Amino acid sequence: MKHYTYLAAMGFTLIGSIWLEVFLKVSVLKRIRRVLLTILPVGIAFVLWDRFAITQGHWRFDNAQVLPLNRIGGLPLEEYLFFIFVPLAAILTIEAVRKVNTHWKVGDER
């Protein structure tokens, strides 16, 4: 079970934010092109930054608590999920706040 620690945390991140799409109807996943154009470039930049920190030896992963798979570019699979799910949660959150406080400006209003 220990191998699932990091994966479980990523599952919780996804579940803890995706309900905003379902129940608050923020319609983020419906705007999938905009989602991908946001997450891909930002995610890639931060993954590169992350890999640099790891190659510098600033921190490392406990092999016993990530999936027993081969590393992809030096990172466990869960780390890539982090750079997809956390940005998605960030987008869902700002859209949820906008939905609840309709008079608060985000900056992309027509």
Next chain:
Amino acid sequence: MSYTFMTLLVLAVAILWDLVIVRTRLIGRRVFWAGYVIIFAFQLLINGWLTCNNVFLYDESAILGVRVFYEPVEDLVFGFSLVLTVQSMWVFLGRRGIRN
């Protein structure tokens, strides 16, 4: 380059991105801070739980050693920068007409 310096660098780039490069100016908006408070609470919970369980093992000489809820303060700075950059990019694209 210490992890502390690396996170300050990424914070500077994120703020520069938001204020100067794409000028979304989220950092000056209530909508951003209201959302960040929620995200921050979840980061403390989820990342704190992972750090408490030693999923991430830090080189103590690369960090300040200041920890909030088990997490090195550097991770909080990193999280803030990631959230700001992502949301700024999202708003920037929307403003440029990429709405779907």
